[in-house]
Structure formats: structure tokens, C-alpha cells
Amino acid sequence: MSRSPQASTPESNDNLPKRATEAAKKVAPENTDHRTVDRSKLTPMMQHFAQLKDQYSHAVLLYRVGDFYETFFQDARIISEALELVLTSKEAGKGVGRVPMTGVPHHALDRYSTMLVEKGYAIAICDQVEDASVAAKEGRQVRREVTRVLTPGTLMEEEMLHARRNNFLAAVVIAKNHWGLAYADISTGEFLTTQDRELDLLVQELMRLQPSEVLIPTNAPDLGSMLRPGQTSESLPDCLPNSFCYALRPQRHFTLAEARQRLLEQFRVRSLEGLGCEHLPLGVRAAGGLLEYLKDTQKENYVALQILRTYTIADYLILDHQTRRNLEITATVRDNTFNGSLLWALDRTSTAMGGRALRRWLLQPLLEIKGIRARHDTIAELVENTGLRQDLQQLLRKIYDLERLTGKASSGRANARNLVALGDSLLRLPELADLAAYGSSPYLKVIQNVPPQLEELGHTIQEHLVESPPLHLTEGKLIRPQVNQQLDEMRGQAEEDQQWIANLEVTEREKTDIPKLKVGFNKTFGYYISVPRAKTAQVPDNYIRKQTLVNEERYITPELKEREARILTAREDLNRLEYEIFVGLRHEVALEADRIRGVSRAVAALDVLCGLAEVAVYQGYCRPDMDQSREIRIIDGRHPVVEQSLPSGLFVPNSASLGQNKLQVDGELKVDGELNVGRLKVEGSSEFNVDGEFNVDGELKVDGELKVDGELKVQGSSELNVENSNEQPSNLQPSNLQPANLGQKATLREQPSNEQPSNLQPSTNTNLQPTNLQPSNLKPATETDNPDLIILTGPNASGKSCYLRQVGLIQLMAQVGSFVPASEASLGICDRIFTRVGAVDDLATGQSTFMVEMNETANILNHATDKSLVLLDEIGRGTATFDGLSIAWAVGEYLAMEIKARTIFATHYHELNELASILPNVANYQVTVKELANEIIFLHQVQPGGANRSYGIEAGRLAGLPTSVIKRAKQVMKQIEKHSKIALGLRKGIGKQLLARKTTGQKVSDQEVTIEQLDIFDD
Known part of the structure; x- marks a missing residue:
């Protein structure tokens, strides 16, 4: 693919693809590139191709010519190599000669397009937008236009997408150490944006999303280029990995003013406050640039995105790329396959959208306990109620991909079969809601409320479309009878004419007494009457000869031609009317897109949880x-x-046990004596949490962190109220604690927030009177x-x-x-x-x-x-x-x-x-x-x-190392073990320094640490 719109040196024929014909090898070097050929000498069609190629320099241009999509010049070489097709040549003009050419049959376009997109190419598809016969009558070129641009991130075609993976298009805006990211899956309508600092976080987020294409704003010379994985450009920021496809876009489309206006127009709002991104200027710029790219590539095909949502990376458990890889969450480390991954082990989903949701959940775990417990509660109920879970899963298997079917319908790309599948799925939702009503957990409650409009829409689709419609929308036979009166009348007339044709053969045989007379049809003559040549003398006078063959004569009659005209006209009118009815039905689906997508998210989540419950049952999992x-x-x-x-x-x-315990006080803790807090073991939090009232009659010493959500009272002194639950010790000034009249005092001894307090040692006169805390809970x-x-x-x-x-x-x-x-x-x-x-x-x-x-x-x-x-x-x-x-x-x-x-x-x-x-x-x-x-x-x-011991030598023996090597290794090992004093050196040189730090509780600077020389091999 060309990475620059500027002309380059023509390629030598020495570098032709393997499957180049002799004609391709003879093409002049200047004719191998549309930028170097003499355009004034090209034919009108070739001139048009070159003009379009200028506009879509980043893409491979497929140009419809008859029953083929052809491509020329440098694109012909690219396709020949990428698809292993024959490279030939075509006459491009008398003064030019031949140029490279490769083509694919029109019926195989999707298959070859998929292969190109998977290799990281963008494709501009130029179609004939009028009947070739019309142009031929007027003596001019057929009118052609680019009707769509396929890029890795803008696919809607079902056969080009992975059913259980999102196909994300991302856009990135970087400003020094800050960045904004927006991404969308146009097949499902998901559209999100975020903004943060630290470029490492941006890289990790891109690695999590694995977008098929990333948009980068630039004003560099290679503007408009499409960088395939592994390719580089000076316009690509150094921090971004080169493992993605990058589309280099003009900076002007990513300005805040233009991006903001695009978002306001897209979602028909007056302010971005409602979208939650008013405070995210870089995120807004990325989202606006993404919308512009969709408009540029999708042409007249409207892309219906869900309303823009914002999120914060810090709200989720962060997994960097190495962690995702090492834990083998979605693919194995060894061979990068699905089998053997965590996703493989847990995926028991019944729907494609459930499969995608599970993948997202695994790559973006939660931090909020409330959300985690809602999922646990639902799984617990589904584990307990096996019958309910199995019934739900059986019904879920009958629900198609609501998200992508709705996306296709909203963008005007759904065919009749897509709508039939959507209608069937919508009619399953009330049944799913009825089943969910037997449950009480959070995710089952959500699915119980299916909007009645969706059931009505399902019935409408079912009543309009035949059960098994044809694949192509212009072939008719889409709409059921009694849906449209005009359609029924037209069908009645057409059927009458068809019946007349069917009866014609019988009546003409009887009339002419020619038993082998037949009525036939072909595209050249339309309907005709065939008579054996031996019986031509018996032909009536109203028969008009149209064609003579070896064994037969073919005739027409005025009445036959009249009926033919009515039949053909009626067929076109019928197909057109059926298409109009279908488009109206598809529009009704688009109007309900938001409702359908809302329900589909709930269905996907329930599907995931049913699958996780199944795994939990069969594998013996527990609730954490x-x-x-x-x-x-x-x-x-x-x-x-x-x-x-x-x-x-x-x-x-x-088993495994990690992490110091803590003390969490939910009620009232009264201390009448002195409480010395050293190392505090607090269950349930990482600080000392007081949600109620904390009364101190004596002296309070805190070496660690004190977190007070309620009121801290020190008797005999002014009250110290801490309202911020994240209050740090450094904000609690000892001057706030005045000595009590009885000579008692409350003091705070500060330490850095990442230091752990030492052991809790309550004095003997400490009186604990909490509302929900037993003294036995306080453990050093x-x-x-x-x-x-x-x-x-x-x-x-x-x-x-x-x-x-x-x-x-x-x-x-x-x-x-x-x-x-x-x-x-x-x-x-x-x-x-x-x-x-x-x-x-x-x-x-x-x-x-x-x-x-x-x-x-x-x-x-x-x-x-x-x-x-x-x-x-x-x-x-x-x-x-x-x-x-x-x-x-x-x-x-x-x-x-x-x-x-x-x-x-x-x-x-x-x-x-x-x-x-x-x-x-x-x-x-x-x-x-x-x-x-x-x-x-x-x-x-x-x-x-x-x-x-590590038994490494034994492992080597099991691996098949020669016996002599194993024997020698054991000899060397004995010598090393005899003389090495590493452990002793570590204890002597480091232990006493760390012990000093531990006992004093003080940090030791690098300058103060003088580790004595390790005595490794002393005799």
C-alpha cells in the first residue's frame, strides 16, 4: 500500500509478483504507478481511476468493470502479492500502452476484501451506479463512484467480523504527557472516551482494547497514509506500539472546536455536560476525530453509534500487557491460541454478545465491591437454582446477536434474513423476562423489565417478512401476503399473467395440432413459441418468426409480447414495492435501536453469569x-x-495467605485508658477506620494512619472532627489536641503513609466498649x-x-x-x-x-x-x-x-x-x-x-543430558556448596542494618547504608 500521496520512483519489473504474466512483464516502468504515467494519453476510464486513486491514496482501489472488480498500476501489484492472484496487464491508451492489472469476480468481493483487511489494507470500492446499457445508448462511460471504504476498524460485514470479539476503531490525541482516547465498534454501536496522564497508561489501554485501527492526527507529509502493523513513520509518536494499523489524519479534524461541534450534532445535544465529557478536552478531540473518519469512510451509509460514554481507567483493576500475556487471559503464551487460555476455561456463553462481554470483563475487572457482589449474588442464585439456569441457557441459545443485527439495521445494511433473526430474538425476550422473574438477584431483576415496544416490533417483523427470504433485497419474495393491499393487487395481476403463459402451451398445441410445440423464455428474446421445423407449415398467420435454429423455429405473437411486457413490468414494480416496504420496516428497527441495545447488554451480562455459574457447578468453585x-x-x-x-x-x-490484617470499627469504640497503637492488624481495610464515634479518655498514640469517618472525641479537650474519610495523619495537627483538665493528653506521632504501624499493645487499664467489636478481634x-x-x-x-x-x-x-x-x-x-x-x-x-x-x-x-x-x-x-x-x-x-x-x-x-x-x-x-x-x-x-535445593541437575537428567555431563555437574555442585558462604555474608552485611531499621522505625538513607563486603568464598 502506498504510504504517501507523492510520486515515487517506479518499481522495476525485476520485482514483479511470482504470478506475473508475460504481458505484465513487458509493461513500461513509468506505467506501473498512477502518479508517473502520462495521464493525458490515458483512456477516460483509466483517467477516472487515476483521479479516484489520488483521492484514496491510502487505500487499494477496486474498480467495477462488468462482472469484475479490477485494479491497476501499483495496486494491481499489491493485490497480486497479497492474494496470490495472477498479475496481467490492460491497454490504457494508444499513447501509453499497457498497465498492470489484477481483478477479482464481483461475487467473490467479500472473500477477497476480508483477506486484504486482515492483512491491514484499506479498500476503496468503486461501483457502477447506473445501468451500463443507459451509458452505452448515450455513447459515454458508465458512471462510477466510490460507494464505501473498508478499513480494519470500520467493518460491518458479518463474514469479516469475529463473532466473539469486538472490532474497535480507536482515535488518540496526545498533548505532552496527557492523552485522550476514544474508541467505537460500529458493528455494535459502542462508543467510549477517556482521558488521563502517563503515556504508559495509554499504551496499556490500547493493548487491552486491541483496536483493529488507530487514528492519529498529524500534519506530516505522509498525511492520509495507512500504516500496516510493523510499518513506521516519523508521524507516529514513539510511545505507541507498531503492532496496530494506524491511519494518519489531518489535525484540523481533531481541533476542540470542530470535535465538539461534531459531538453536539451527532447526539443532538446543546452541551457535552450530559455526555460527561465536558471536562475531557483531549477525549472530546479524539471522539470528534473518530466521528469525522466514519463520515469520510462510510459515505452515505449512516453509522448509528450509542450515546458517548466516559470512563476512568482508575475505576478498574489495571492489568498491563505483560500481566494479560503471562496470565494467559485470552490466549496462550506459547502459541497464542484460544485453547488453554482463561477465556477458554470460563466461556460457557450461549450468545455471541455474551462471548464478547465475557472477554471485556476478563480484561477489565472491577474495583467496586458493590458491582462485584451483584455479580456474585446472581451467580450464587444460578448455582443454587440449577433448573432456572438451564432453562435460561436453553432460551439464550435461541437468541441471535442483537447488538450487531441492530447495528446493521440502523446503518441500512441489514438484509431480510437479518431482520427475521432479529424479530425471532425480540419475541424471545418476554419469555426470558418471565423466566428471570423466578429469581431475585440483581442481574435477573434487570432482565425482567423488557420494553413492550420490542415485543410489538418483533411481531411486526414476523408479520411482514416471509420465514425464509432471499439473500438479495431486489429479488422480491420478501413480504408476506395481506401486508400491503397494493402489493396484493399487483401480485394477483402478475399471477394471472403467469398463469396465462403457463396455459398458452396447452392451448396453442390444441389450436395448431402441433404436439411438440413449447413456450420458452430467454434473456435475448423474452417469451417465445418453439415449433419443430417439420411442423412449420402448420404455424398460424399471427405467429412472427424471430429465430431459426437447426431443429426448430422460434416465434412470437402480439398478445404474447403484451403479456410479457406486463409480466416484466409487474415484476420490477413488485420488487420495488417490496423493497420500499422492507426499508420502512428496517427504519422502524432503527428507531428502537437504543431500547434493543439496552436490553442486549442485559442479556449479554446474564449470559456471562449463567456460563460462570455452570463452570462453578461443574468445577466446584466457591464464592469469594x-x-x-x-x-x-x-x-x-x-x-x-x-x-x-x-x-x-x-x-x-x-493454599495462599498474603497481606497484613487490619482493624475496622463500624460502631463506637471507647478507650478509657491509654491505647498505644503500633502494628495494627485491622480486618477489612488498609487504615484504622472509625465509622462511628471514637472517644479517648487517655493518651492516643498513632504510629500509622488514622482514618475517621465519624467523630473523634478527646475528653477534657476541644473536639477534633475529621469529616474526610481519606484524612491523612499529616492533616491532623497535634496542636489541635489540647490537654484535658485532668492532665490527660492526646498526641499523634506522624509516620509516612506507606509505613505499617507496629504491634497493637493495649495497656492493662484499657476498657474497650465497642458496639460491634470484641477485644479478641484485636490481634497483633x-x-x-x-x-x-x-x-x-x-x-x-x-x-x-x-x-x-x-x-x-x-x-x-x-x-x-x-x-x-x-x-x-x-x-x-x-x-x-x-x-x-x-x-x-x-x-x-x-x-x-x-x-x-x-x-x-x-x-x-x-x-x-x-x-x-x-x-x-x-x-x-x-x-x-x-x-x-x-x-x-x-x-x-x-x-x-x-x-x-x-x-x-x-x-x-x-x-x-x-x-x-x-x-x-x-x-x-x-x-x-x-x-x-x-x-x-x-x-x-x-x-x-x-x-x-533446586534439583536442577535432576531436571537435566530427566531431559536427557548425557550421563557424563550429569556426573560432572554433581562434582562441581559439591565444590560450590562446600565453599560458598553467600547466606552468611548476607546475614552479616545486611541483616544488622535492616534490624536497626526495624527496631527504630526510622528510614535509613542511601548515604547511611554501608553494606560490608559479602564474604562469599572464605575458607
Whole structure:
């Protein structure tokens, strides 16, 4: 495809496609490009082609010529190579000679167009817009126009779309470090926009959406170009990945004024406030530019989009591209296939729109507990009521893709079969609502209210259209009898004439006494009477000879021609009237598009939840207990995909426990004595939450964060009222707390907000009188109780990576709203899930395997919070052993002490087990094995304690390494184990520094840390 409208050097014939004919090889070089050919010498048709090509330089131009779509010049070469078609040539004018030409049959247009679009090409389709015979009579060229432009992001054709995936068109506007994004699926009408800062977030959002095409505003010379995946341009911002198709568009279409006006006109509103995007100027610009592109490419085909919706990325669990890939949410890492992915394991949907919804849910899990619980409640009811779920699923299987059928109808592209399918589906909705009425959960309640207009529309469609209409709308036979009186009368007359023709053969045989007389029809003569040549003497005088053949003579009569004219005219009139009735019916559907789409979203969601309930039943999933704490507690968890891939009962379940507990007070907590708050274990939140009244008679010391939603009273002093639930300790000034008359005082000792308080030590005279809190709930955290960081060690191939992914997938599934593969689970909400699992070099950017690993690790350390879940599978193995161990240690230490993210760190650096003896929120776990005389047996059980061997040599033996290599490896291993003192060095050099930090509670600057030299190989 041309990437620039400017002329380029003509290609040499040495680079012709493999399937080039001899005629194609003889084309002059200047004739291979429409920009270099002498246009004054071209035929009128070729001149018109070149003019259109100037207008659509970014697209391959398919030009209708008779029964073919032909293309010429450089486009002929492109299509020949992309579709493996023969490249030939065609005469383009006396003074020019021949030019390259390739063509496809008109009936195969959709098939070849699909292949081109899948390869990232845009296609401009130029059709004949008048009857060729009319132009021939007037002695001129047939009038042709570009009727549509197909690009990867603007497809509506059913055969070009994946039924269970959205086909998004996106538009991006970047202003320094801020950006706006809009995206739409014109086949379903979805239209959304957002705005944020940090370009990394933009990239992650694009990777989540996987748009088929991205619009970029630019004023560069290659304006109008279409960049296929892998192609680059100076106009493409460096931050954007080159794995998408990019359309470079004029900046003027993305100005705020023009974009704003387009949105106001599109949705017929006076202000953008109602759309929720008045405060998103970059999002508005992106959305307006997208609308302009649709108008430019779709021509007269109106695209009915849903009203623009806004969203905020921070409202959802964030999964970066590496996490989605490593957790294999929609495709496997090894071969990028659907089978073996989480989507494969969970997809039990009955409709295409349900399949698309499930995919969206998995890629954008929720943060809001209310929304998560609504999904859990519905699944719980469907799990309990098996009969209801099965009845719902059986009915859902009979409902077609309401979203896309409505989109086609609204854009004027739906055929009669589409409307029949839509009508049938609409008539299923009342039955679905009646079934849902047996339930009481949130998503079942939503589906109970189907607008009566939709049932009426379904009946209207059913009453108008025949059960099995033809594919083409102009062939007639679409409308049922008794729908339109004029149509019935015309049909009656046509049937009468047809019957006269049918009876003509019998009556003429009797009249002429010619038993082999026949009545026939062809496109050249119309109706005729055939008489054997031996019987021509018996032909009546009113017969007019039209054609003589070897064995017969063909005749017409005036009455036959009159009837023929009436029949042909009636057929055209009938087809035209039926088409008009159909268009009116399609318009009625378009008027109800918003209602249909609203119901279709509810149907899709119910379909997803029915499928998740089915998986939960057959796989033995449990409902997770969700809260705002940092706790992740999974009892007998299982990997949802691996479990289904193994025979029943073979998967070994494992538990997991992460995240310090908290104390949440919903009632009134009265403290008559002194309450010293150190490390506070609070169940249900990450702060000390007081929703009621907090009375302090003595001294209050807070080393961590105090979050007060109600009133904080200190007796004997002025009241301290904190109304902001997110109030930080730094906003509570000690000066606000005046000493009481009795000499009592309330003080706050501040610490950074990411520091955890030390153990809770109530004094002996503390009197707890809460309304809903038992003193037994106040528990100090211990070193082994819910650590923030787990160091996971164990042999190669023992299941460490599976365990990491298992925990991540269970957390993700819970926030999607699904039940989870475990016997019990209590999960605090995560804001992000990070994974660093494996690495390969990136040759495209010149990064080594180790550099890729470090980039991924840096991303985690720079963006993780104490609400994040971090899953690390090896760090530092791509460099020297000591460098790698040092980095791994520092990363683990930083995650545990600074970020306090909930982390599982799988490693073969057994020295990292020493962290647990130094840091209180670190624990060691291992994947166990059973050692026999000559082999080991992997038990795949995760248990407390650190492993001191990885059994890598044994893994090498199982893989088939030569015996001599295995023997030598064991000898070397013994020497290393005998002399290495890495663990001792770590304890001596680092332990005392971290211990000092732990006991004093003070941070130590980089300048103050002087780690003594590690004594690695001392004798």
C-alpha cells in the first residue's frame, strides 16, 4: 500500500509478483504507478481511476468493470502479492500502452476484501451506479463512484467480523504527557472516551482494547497514509506500539472546536455536560476525530453509534500487557491460541454478545465491591437454582446477536434474513423476562423489565417478512401476503399473467395440432413459441418468426409480447414495492435501536453469569468473600485452566495467605485508658477506620494512619472532627489536641503513609466498649501471619510458576465477579496485578533478555502500591550470579519494606530465604518433593519453609543430558556448596542494618547504608 500521496520512483519489473504474466512483464516502468504515467494519453476510464486513486491514496482501489472488480498500476501489484492472484496487464491508451492489472469476480468481493483487511489494507470500492446499457445508448462511460471504504476498524460485514470479539476503531490525541482516547465498534454501536496522564497508561489501554485501527492526527507529509502493523513513520509518536494499523489524519479534524461541534450534532445535544465529557478536552478531540473518519469512510451509509460514554481507567483493576500475556487471559503464551487460555476455561456463553462481554470483563475487572457482589449474588442464585439456569441457557441459545443485527439495521445494511433473526430474538425476550422473574438477584431483576415496544416490533417483523427470504433485497419474495393491499393487487395481476403463459402451451398445441410445440423464455428474446421445423407449415398467420435454429423455429405473437411486457413490468414494480416496504420496516428497527441495545447488554451480562455459574457447578468453585482489606486468603486453590486440562482429581490444590490484617470499627469504640497503637492488624481495610464515634479518655498514640469517618472525641479537650474519610495523619495537627483538665493528653506521632504501624499493645487499664467489636478481634500481626512477601523456592518443574499464576487468576476472577477454584477464599480488592514471568530478548528494540526483565521489574517497582498483587517468577537470572542475586535481594527488600505490596517471589536464589529472618512481613514457602534413592518425586505441594535445593541437575537428567555431563555437574555442585558462604555474608552485611531499621522505625538513607563486603568464598 502506498504510504504517501507523492510520486515515487517506479518499481522495476525485476520485482514483479511470482504470478506475473508475460504481458505484465513487458509493461513500461513509468506505467506501473498512477502518479508517473502520462495521464493525458490515458483512456477516460483509466483517467477516472487515476483521479479516484489520488483521492484514496491510502487505500487499494477496486474498480467495477462488468462482472469484475479490477485494479491497476501499483495496486494491481499489491493485490497480486497479497492474494496470490495472477498479475496481467490492460491497454490504457494508444499513447501509453499497457498497465498492470489484477481483478477479482464481483461475487467473490467479500472473500477477497476480508483477506486484504486482515492483512491491514484499506479498500476503496468503486461501483457502477447506473445501468451500463443507459451509458452505452448515450455513447459515454458508465458512471462510477466510490460507494464505501473498508478499513480494519470500520467493518460491518458479518463474514469479516469475529463473532466473539469486538472490532474497535480507536482515535488518540496526545498533548505532552496527557492523552485522550476514544474508541467505537460500529458493528455494535459502542462508543467510549477517556482521558488521563502517563503515556504508559495509554499504551496499556490500547493493548487491552486491541483496536483493529488507530487514528492519529498529524500534519506530516505522509498525511492520509495507512500504516500496516510493523510499518513506521516519523508521524507516529514513539510511545505507541507498531503492532496496530494506524491511519494518519489531518489535525484540523481533531481541533476542540470542530470535535465538539461534531459531538453536539451527532447526539443532538446543546452541551457535552450530559455526555460527561465536558471536562475531557483531549477525549472530546479524539471522539470528534473518530466521528469525522466514519463520515469520510462510510459515505452515505449512516453509522448509528450509542450515546458517548466516559470512563476512568482508575475505576478498574489495571492489568498491563505483560500481566494479560503471562496470565494467559485470552490466549496462550506459547502459541497464542484460544485453547488453554482463561477465556477458554470460563466461556460457557450461549450468545455471541455474551462471548464478547465475557472477554471485556476478563480484561477489565472491577474495583467496586458493590458491582462485584451483584455479580456474585446472581451467580450464587444460578448455582443454587440449577433448573432456572438451564432453562435460561436453553432460551439464550435461541437468541441471535442483537447488538450487531441492530447495528446493521440502523446503518441500512441489514438484509431480510437479518431482520427475521432479529424479530425471532425480540419475541424471545418476554419469555426470558418471565423466566428471570423466578429469581431475585440483581442481574435477573434487570432482565425482567423488557420494553413492550420490542415485543410489538418483533411481531411486526414476523408479520411482514416471509420465514425464509432471499439473500438479495431486489429479488422480491420478501413480504408476506395481506401486508400491503397494493402489493396484493399487483401480485394477483402478475399471477394471472403467469398463469396465462403457463396455459398458452396447452392451448396453442390444441389450436395448431402441433404436439411438440413449447413456450420458452430467454434473456435475448423474452417469451417465445418453439415449433419443430417439420411442423412449420402448420404455424398460424399471427405467429412472427424471430429465430431459426437447426431443429426448430422460434416465434412470437402480439398478445404474447403484451403479456410479457406486463409480466416484466409487474415484476420490477413488485420488487420495488417490496423493497420500499422492507426499508420502512428496517427504519422502524432503527428507531428502537437504543431500547434493543439496552436490553442486549442485559442479556449479554446474564449470559456471562449463567456460563460462570455452570463452570462453578461443574468445577466446584466457591464464592469469594470480598472486602477492602489487604488480605488474600485462599484455601485449597486450583489453577482454573490446568485443572480442566488434567483428568479429574489429579490437580494438587494449594493454599495462599498474603497481606497484613487490619482493624475496622463500624460502631463506637471507647478507650478509657491509654491505647498505644503500633502494628495494627485491622480486618477489612488498609487504615484504622472509625465509622462511628471514637472517644479517648487517655493518651492516643498513632504510629500509622488514622482514618475517621465519624467523630473523634478527646475528653477534657476541644473536639477534633475529621469529616474526610481519606484524612491523612499529616492533616491532623497535634496542636489541635489540647490537654484535658485532668492532665490527660492526646498526641499523634506522624509516620509516612506507606509505613505499617507496629504491634497493637493495649495497656492493662484499657476498657474497650465497642458496639460491634470484641477485644479478641484485636490481634497483633506475627511474622508468619499473612506476610506481605512470600519467598517461594523449590525444584525446577515443581509447579512454582503454576502456583503464581493460580493466585493471580483467582484474584482476577473474583474481581471479575466470578466464583473461584478454591474451597474457600477471602480476598481484599487489588488495584493492579503485576507479573514478571519469564523473558525473551526483544530484537526489534535491541534489548537483551536481561534488559527486558529489568524493564518489567522497574515498571512494577515504579507503579505498585500496597493494594497491588505482585507475582515474580525469577529475577536476575539473565546476568552474573552475584549481580542477579543482589538485584533479586534488593527488589524483594524494596517490595516488603517500601511498597508493602502483596507479593509472591518464586526464585532459585535460596539465599533470599534469609529475608524472612530479617523482615517481619516476609515468609518462606517451598514446593515440596520426595527424594528416593535415584530420583525425586514432585509432590506439587506448597508448604511453609524454604528449600535449599533446586534439583536442577535432576531436571537435566530427566531431559536427557548425557550421563557424563550429569556426573560432572554433581562434582562441581559439591565444590560450590562446600565453599560458598553467600547466606552468611548476607546475614552479616545486611541483616544488622535492616534490624536497626526495624527496631527504630526510622528510614535509613542511601548515604547511611554501608553494606560490608559479602564474604562469599572464605575458607
